[in-house]
Amino acid sequence: MGEVVFTTGMSGYQESVTDPSFAGQLITFTYPHIGNYGVCEAAMESDRIHARAVIMRAATNTEDAPTAERGWLDWLVDCGVPAITDVDTRALVRHIREAGSMPGGVFPASMSEDEARQRIAAEPPMTGRDLAREVTPAEATVHGGAPHPSGLVRVHAIDTGIKGSIVRHLVQRGAQVTLHPCTVSAEELLATDADAFFLANGPGDPAALDHVVETVRGLIGRKPVWGICLGHQLLCRAVGLETTKLPFGHRGGNHPVKDLRTQRIEITSQNHGFAVTAPAGGVRIEVDEPVRWETDFGAAALTHVNLYDRTVEGLELLDVESATVQYHPEAGPGPNDALYQFDRFLDAVREA
Numbered sequence: 001m002g003e004v005v006f007t008t009g010m011s012g013y014q015e016s017v018t019d020p021s022f023a024g025q026l027i028t029f030t031y032p033h034i035g036n037y038g039v040c041e042a043a044m045e046s047d048r049i050h051a052r053a054v055i056m057r058a059a060t061n062t063e064d065a066p067t068a069e070r071g072w073l074d075w076l077v078d079c080g081v082p083a084i085t086d087v088d089t090r091a092l093v094r095h096i097r098e099a100g101s102m103p104g105g106v107f108p109a110s111m112s113e114d115e116a117r118q119r120i121a122a123e124p125p126m127t128g129r130d131l132a133r134e135v136t137p138a139e140a141t142v143h144g145g146a147p148h149p150s151g152l153v154r155v156h157a158i159d160t161g162i163k164g165s166i167v168r169h170l171v172q173r174g175a176q177v178t179l180h181p182c183t184v185s186a187e188e189l190l191a192t193d194a195d196a197f198f199l200a201n202g203p204g205d206p207a208a209l210d211h212v213v214e215t216v217r218g219l220i221g222r223k224p225v226w227g228i229c230l231g232h233q234l235l236c237r238a239v240g241l242e243t244t245k246l247p248f249g250h251r252g253g254n255h256p257v258k259d260l261r262t263q264r265i266e267i268t269s270q271n272h273g274f275a276v277t278a279p280a281g282g283v284r285i286e287v288d289e290p291v292r293w294e295t296d297f298g299a300a301a302l303t304h305v306n307l308y309d310r311t312v313e314g315l316e317l318l319d320v321e322s323a324t325v326q327y328h329p330e331a332g333p334g335p336n337d338a339l340y341q342f343d344r345f346l347d348a349v350r351e352a
Contacts, residue, residue, distance in 0.1 A: 007027055007251035010031045024052065035059050036060055037062075037065035038069065050135065136160060140180045142178050144176045158182055189215070209234060220235070225322040253267075257307065258288060267335045278312065297322075306326075
């Protein structure tokens with residue numbers, strides 16, 4: 001049981017199920033053929049599968065791709081993750097788009113419908129759930145640290161469910177990344193050698209993470225802070241803005257986002273079910289201008305807007321060194337249009 005959601009990615013099924021942001025959810029893949037190229041260690045985004053089940057139209061289990069180390073369905077069985085195929089996923093996705101993401105389940109055929117419905121009814125809703133505590137590490141770990149031509153940047157991250165590809169992109173660009181449990185305090189982080197703080201992606205409702213929000217409030221203005229996805233929402237909450245649940249979220253690798261500073265349009269990878277509310281209320285930004293919020297830490301300006309539904313995709317604080325993006329610049333899987341965001345972040349830290 002869990003929240004039934006859909007993702008529009010045409011590939012990257014292994015990366016999706018191992019993304020901690022899918023904790024507590026059943027993934028419906030809109031692309032029909034899933035499993036075509038098998039699975040391999042290099043495609044892992046974390047140390048295990050976080051999705052609760054996989055729903056597909058036409059699953060395959062081949063291992064004939066050059067990188068394959070195991071068949072997709074064999075691997076799911078090995079990991080104890082339920083999966084179902086031959087489902088009319090087009091009808092299911094249309095239903096979710098009309099009625100919104102909702103609790104559901106994948107059950108054995110021997111179970112009665114009444115019992116299945118009772119179990120689904122007992123499943124807690126995603127709103128109000130602190131799932132970050134379920135995916136955060138038990139202790140801090142350090143990644144990278146080799147000398148870099150541009151200079152080493154020490155980044156300390158609050159790990160609410162960070163993807164492995166985010167860490168890899170930061171390390172490749174000269175960052176030493178220390179991942180802290182989401183229960184870390186601002187005092188503990190400020191006592192480190194951090195040049196900047198990073199707020200990671202992750203599952204659940206940002207409105208349920210008051211303990212992380214309080215930590216972030218203690219960091220803003222002390223050192224540069226950058227957030228991605230859930231981290232974007234947490235930083236926005238820390239400066240006094242609100243978040244709200246979207247009807248069916250954004251999940252996939254084909255979401256157009258406009259950068260209002262450059263006027264460029266990027267095709268982005270996304271995986272989230274909540275959004276930051278607009279300055280006038282609601283979730284839609286109706287203009288392609290850097291509209292502003294007044295926050296507890298000064299003015300904030302919109303930097304990115306989603307061209308599908310006009311939701312907030314990024315902002316920057318104008319009086320302190322902090323910025324966010326809602327989408328996933330690391331892709332993993334997805335297009336590479338936004339990889340420059342990692343360079344922009346680390347260059348800004350080096351300059352600061």
